[in-house]
Amino acid sequence: MSLxxxxxxxxxxxxxxxxxxxxxxxxxxxxxxxxxxAGLTAVDxxxxxxxxxxxxxxxxxxxxxxxxxxxxxxxxxDRVVKVNVLLQSMLEAPNVNEVFAGFFPExxxxxxxxxxxLPDGARVMIECTALA
Amino acid sequence: MxxxxxxxxxxxxxxxxxxHYQSPAIRAGGLxxxxxxxxxxxxxxxxxxxxxxxxxxxxFGNLxxxxxxxxxxxDRLVQVHAxxxxxxxxxxxxxxxxQYVTNxxxxxxxxxxxIExGFKVQLDVVAAA
Numbered sequence: 075m076s077l078x079x080x081x082x083x084x085x086x087x088x089x090x091x092x093x094x095x096x097x098x099x100x101x102x103x104x105x106x107x108x109x110x111x112a113g114l115t116a117v118d119x120x121x122x123x124x125x126x127x128x129x130x131x132x133x134x135x136x137x138x139x140x141x142x143x144x145x146x147x148x149x150x151x152d153r154v155v156k157v158n159v160l161l162q163s164m165l166e167a168p169n170v171n172e173v174f175a176g177f178f179p180e181x182x183x184x185x186x187x188x189x190x191x192l193p194d195g196a197r198v199m200i201e202c203t204a205l206a
Numbered sequence: 207m208x209x210x211x212x213x214x215x216x217x218x219x220x221x222x223x224x225x226h227y228q229s230p231a232i233r234a235g236g237l238x239x240x241x242x243x244x245x246x247x248x249x250x251x252x253x254x255x256x257x258x259x260x261x262x263x264x265x266f267g268n269l270x271x272x273x274x275x276x277x278x279x280x281d282r283l284v285q286v287h288a289x290x291x292x293x294x295x296x297x298x299x300x301x302x303x304x305q306y307v308t309n310x311x312x313x314x315x316x317x318x319x320x321i322e323x324g325f326k327v328q329l330d331v332v333a334a335a
Contacts, residue, residue: 106235107234107235156232158330161320164320164321164322167322174227175227182229183228183229183232184231184241185226185228186328186330188319188322188328189321203239205235
Protein backbone atom coordinates (compact mmCIF):
# COMPACT_ATOMS: atom_id res chain seq x y z
CA MET A 75 0.00 0.00 0.00
CA SER A 76 1.40 3.37 -0.91
CA LEU A 77 0.88 6.41 1.29
CA UNK A 78 -0.59 9.59 -0.15
CA UNK A 79 1.38 12.33 -1.80
CA UNK A 80 -0.66 15.44 -2.16
CA UNK A 81 0.14 19.04 -3.05
CA UNK A 82 -1.83 21.18 -0.62
CA UNK A 83 -3.70 24.21 -1.98
CA UNK A 84 -2.48 27.62 -0.83
CA UNK A 85 -5.03 29.44 1.35
CA UNK A 86 -4.21 32.91 -0.02
CA UNK A 87 -2.90 34.02 -3.42
CA UNK A 88 0.26 35.54 -1.93
CA UNK A 89 1.23 32.18 -0.49
CA UNK A 90 1.22 30.42 -3.84
CA UNK A 91 4.79 30.45 -5.08
CA UNK A 92 3.90 29.19 -8.55
CA UNK A 93 1.19 31.73 -9.16
CA UNK A 94 3.15 34.82 -8.20
CA UNK A 95 6.66 33.93 -9.18
CA UNK A 96 6.38 30.91 -11.45
CA UNK A 97 8.74 29.04 -9.18
CA UNK A 98 8.69 25.33 -9.79
CA UNK A 99 7.78 24.46 -6.25
CA UNK A 100 4.80 23.81 -4.06
CA UNK A 101 4.56 25.47 -0.67
CA UNK A 102 3.15 22.49 1.21
CA UNK A 103 3.24 18.87 0.16
CA UNK A 104 1.78 16.01 2.12
CA UNK A 105 3.74 12.79 2.10
CA UNK A 106 2.46 9.97 4.30
CA UNK A 107 1.79 11.30 7.77
CA UNK A 108 3.84 14.44 7.24
CA UNK A 109 3.50 17.85 5.70
CA UNK A 110 6.68 19.26 4.18
CA UNK A 111 6.72 23.04 3.92
CA ALA A 112 9.02 24.86 1.49
CA GLY A 113 11.57 27.38 2.76
CA LEU A 114 9.54 30.51 3.45
CA THR A 115 10.77 34.08 3.22
CA ALA A 116 8.72 37.07 4.33
CA VAL A 117 5.92 37.91 1.88
CA ASP A 118 2.55 39.61 2.10
CA UNK A 119 0.13 36.64 2.19
CA UNK A 120 -2.42 38.48 0.06
CA UNK A 121 -0.25 39.90 -2.70
CA UNK A 122 2.86 37.73 -2.53
CA UNK A 123 4.99 40.86 -2.46
CA UNK A 124 8.19 40.41 -0.59
CA UNK A 125 8.49 42.18 2.73
CA UNK A 126 11.88 43.28 3.89
CA UNK A 127 12.42 44.52 7.39
CA UNK A 128 14.39 43.55 10.44
CA UNK A 129 15.18 39.92 11.11
CA UNK A 130 12.56 40.00 13.86
CA UNK A 131 9.81 41.46 11.68
CA UNK A 132 10.57 39.05 8.85
CA UNK A 133 10.50 36.11 11.26
CA UNK A 134 7.16 37.30 12.60
CA UNK A 135 5.70 37.52 9.10
CA UNK A 136 7.05 34.12 8.09
CA UNK A 137 5.65 32.38 11.15
CA UNK A 138 2.26 34.05 10.63
CA UNK A 139 2.27 32.78 7.03
CA UNK A 140 3.43 29.35 8.17
CA UNK A 141 0.49 29.19 10.55
CA UNK A 142 -1.90 30.03 7.68
CA UNK A 143 -0.36 27.37 5.45
CA UNK A 144 -0.43 24.67 8.12
CA UNK A 145 -3.98 25.42 9.21
CA UNK A 146 -5.20 25.43 5.62
CA UNK A 147 -3.67 21.96 5.30
CA UNK A 148 -5.45 20.76 8.44
CA UNK A 149 -2.40 20.95 10.69
CA UNK A 150 -1.17 23.64 13.09
CA UNK A 151 1.91 25.07 14.79
CA ASP A 152 1.57 22.59 17.66
CA ARG A 153 1.97 19.72 15.19
CA VAL A 154 5.29 20.95 13.84
CA VAL A 155 8.03 18.41 14.51
CA LYS A 156 11.10 20.08 13.04
CA VAL A 157 12.02 23.59 11.94
CA ASN A 158 15.10 24.65 10.03
CA VAL A 159 15.96 28.34 10.25
CA LEU A 160 18.43 29.96 7.86
CA LEU A 161 19.69 33.40 8.82
CA GLN A 162 21.66 35.98 6.91
CA SER A 163 23.49 36.65 10.17
CA MET A 164 23.83 34.33 13.14
CA LEU A 165 24.09 37.42 15.35
CA GLU A 166 20.31 37.65 14.98
CA ALA A 167 19.67 34.17 16.41
CA PRO A 168 18.57 35.46 19.86
CA ASN A 169 16.01 37.78 18.21
CA VAL A 170 14.60 34.95 16.14
CA ASN A 171 14.45 32.82 19.26
CA GLU A 172 12.34 35.47 20.96
CA VAL A 173 9.81 35.55 18.12
CA PHE A 174 9.66 31.74 18.12
CA ALA A 175 8.78 31.68 21.79
CA GLY A 176 5.82 33.97 21.07
CA PHE A 177 4.50 31.78 18.24
CA PHE A 178 5.01 28.12 19.01
CA PRO A 179 3.02 26.68 21.90
CA GLU A 180 4.69 24.46 24.47
CA UNK A 181 6.43 22.13 23.97
CA UNK A 182 8.39 23.58 21.03
CA UNK A 183 9.46 21.53 17.98
CA UNK A 184 12.99 20.35 17.30
CA UNK A 185 14.97 23.04 15.51
CA UNK A 186 18.22 23.80 13.74
CA UNK A 187 19.45 27.34 13.14
CA UNK A 188 22.34 28.21 10.87
CA UNK A 189 23.74 31.15 8.95
CA UNK A 190 23.52 31.03 5.14
CA UNK A 191 23.39 33.22 2.04
CA LEU A 192 19.74 33.82 1.20
CA PRO A 193 18.07 34.91 -2.07
CA ASP A 194 16.53 38.34 -2.76
CA GLY A 195 18.08 40.01 0.25
CA ALA A 196 15.96 38.03 2.68
CA ARG A 197 17.25 37.98 6.24
CA VAL A 198 15.42 34.82 7.28
CA MET A 199 14.19 31.63 5.66
CA ILE A 200 12.24 28.99 7.57
CA GLU A 201 11.32 25.49 6.43
CA CYS A 202 9.48 22.92 8.46
CA THR A 203 8.08 19.44 8.73
CA ALA A 204 4.79 18.91 10.55
CA LEU A 205 2.40 16.09 11.23
CA ALA A 206 -0.48 16.25 8.77
CA MET B 207 1.06 11.70 17.63
CA UNK B 208 3.94 14.02 18.47
CA UNK B 209 6.10 13.25 21.46
CA UNK B 210 8.93 15.27 22.96
CA UNK B 211 12.15 13.39 23.67
CA UNK B 212 13.60 14.94 26.81
CA UNK B 213 17.34 15.22 27.36
CA UNK B 214 18.74 12.08 29.00
CA UNK B 215 21.41 14.20 30.72
CA UNK B 216 21.02 17.81 31.84
CA UNK B 217 23.76 19.16 29.59
CA UNK B 218 21.94 18.04 26.45
CA UNK B 219 19.05 20.42 27.10
CA UNK B 220 20.11 23.48 25.10
CA UNK B 221 16.95 25.28 26.11
CA UNK B 222 17.87 25.03 29.75
CA UNK B 223 21.42 26.25 29.25
CA UNK B 224 21.15 28.64 26.33
CA UNK B 225 17.47 29.53 26.15
CA HIS B 226 16.97 27.98 22.71
CA TYR B 227 13.22 27.69 22.24
CA GLN B 228 13.32 24.08 21.00
CA SER B 229 12.91 20.51 22.20
CA PRO B 230 15.97 18.21 22.11
CA ALA B 231 14.11 15.86 19.76
CA ILE B 232 10.59 15.01 18.66
CA ARG B 233 9.23 11.57 17.89
CA ALA B 234 6.50 11.54 15.25
CA GLY B 235 5.29 9.12 12.62
CA GLY B 236 7.88 6.46 13.46
CA LEU B 237 10.77 8.90 13.16
CA UNK B 238 12.88 10.88 15.58
CA UNK B 239 13.78 14.43 14.54
CA UNK B 240 16.70 15.83 16.53
CA UNK B 241 17.47 19.50 17.00
CA UNK B 242 20.81 20.62 15.62
CA UNK B 243 23.52 19.13 17.85
CA UNK B 244 26.58 21.10 18.88
CA UNK B 245 29.58 20.13 21.02
CA UNK B 246 28.53 20.55 24.65
CA UNK B 247 29.42 18.65 27.78
CA UNK B 248 26.50 16.23 28.29
CA UNK B 249 26.58 16.73 32.06
CA UNK B 250 27.09 20.47 32.41
CA UNK B 251 26.03 21.88 29.03
CA UNK B 252 29.33 23.74 28.80
CA UNK B 253 30.39 24.45 25.22
CA UNK B 254 33.35 22.38 24.11
CA UNK B 255 34.95 24.27 21.28
CA UNK B 256 37.87 22.52 19.65
CA UNK B 257 38.96 21.14 16.32
CA UNK B 258 36.31 19.92 13.92
CA UNK B 259 37.39 16.41 14.79
CA UNK B 260 37.03 16.87 18.55
CA UNK B 261 33.73 18.69 18.22
CA UNK B 262 32.33 15.96 15.96
CA UNK B 263 33.37 13.29 18.45
CA UNK B 264 31.56 15.07 21.28
CA UNK B 265 28.48 15.49 19.10
CA PHE B 266 28.38 11.82 18.09
CA GLY B 267 28.76 10.82 21.74
CA ASN B 268 25.84 13.08 22.68
CA LEU B 269 23.76 11.93 19.73
CA UNK B 270 24.27 8.33 20.79
CA UNK B 271 23.03 9.17 24.30
CA UNK B 272 20.03 11.06 22.99
CA UNK B 273 18.98 8.45 20.43
CA UNK B 274 19.48 5.52 22.79
CA UNK B 275 17.43 7.21 25.49
CA UNK B 276 14.64 7.39 22.92
CA UNK B 277 14.97 3.70 22.04
CA UNK B 278 16.84 4.34 18.80
CA UNK B 279 20.57 4.34 18.01
CA UNK B 280 23.27 5.55 15.63
CA ASP B 281 22.59 2.41 13.54
CA ARG B 282 19.07 3.65 12.90
CA LEU B 283 19.97 7.03 11.40
CA VAL B 284 17.97 7.77 8.26
CA GLN B 285 19.23 11.18 7.25
CA VAL B 286 22.11 13.36 8.37
CA HIS B 287 22.74 17.01 7.63
CA ALA B 288 26.29 17.89 8.56
CA UNK B 289 27.00 21.61 8.68
CA UNK B 290 30.67 22.53 8.73
CA UNK B 291 32.32 25.92 8.93
CA UNK B 292 34.66 25.36 5.99
CA UNK B 293 34.52 22.76 3.24
CA UNK B 294 38.27 22.30 3.51
CA UNK B 295 37.51 20.14 6.58
CA UNK B 296 35.30 17.73 4.67
CA UNK B 297 37.78 14.87 4.93
CA UNK B 298 38.29 15.51 8.62
CA UNK B 299 34.55 15.13 9.16
CA UNK B 300 34.56 11.90 7.16
CA UNK B 301 37.24 10.36 9.34
CA UNK B 302 35.21 10.88 12.51
CA UNK B 303 31.98 10.00 10.75
CA UNK B 304 33.29 6.60 9.77
CA GLN B 305 34.06 5.72 13.40
CA TYR B 306 30.50 6.31 14.55
CA VAL B 307 28.39 5.53 11.52
CA THR B 308 29.38 2.09 10.36
CA ASN B 309 26.36 0.06 9.42
CA UNK B 310 24.67 0.92 6.10
CA UNK B 311 25.29 4.65 6.41
CA UNK B 312 22.32 7.05 6.27
CA UNK B 313 21.53 9.52 3.49
CA UNK B 314 23.77 12.50 4.12
CA UNK B 315 24.23 16.06 2.99
CA UNK B 316 27.22 18.15 4.00
CA UNK B 317 27.39 21.89 3.46
CA UNK B 318 29.15 24.96 4.69
CA UNK B 319 27.28 27.35 6.97
CA UNK B 320 27.70 29.72 9.87
CA ILE B 321 27.16 27.75 13.05
CA GLU B 322 26.09 29.22 16.38
CA UNK B 323 28.69 30.37 18.89
CA GLY B 324 31.56 29.84 16.46
CA PHE B 325 31.35 26.06 16.42
CA LYS B 326 32.99 24.18 13.56
CA VAL B 327 30.36 21.50 13.07
CA GLN B 328 26.69 20.87 13.74
CA LEU B 329 24.75 17.67 13.06
CA ASP B 330 21.06 17.67 12.27
CA VAL B 331 19.64 14.18 12.02
CA VAL B 332 16.52 12.09 11.55
CA ALA B 333 16.49 8.53 12.85
CA ALA B 334 14.01 5.67 12.74
CA ALA B 335 12.31 5.46 16.15
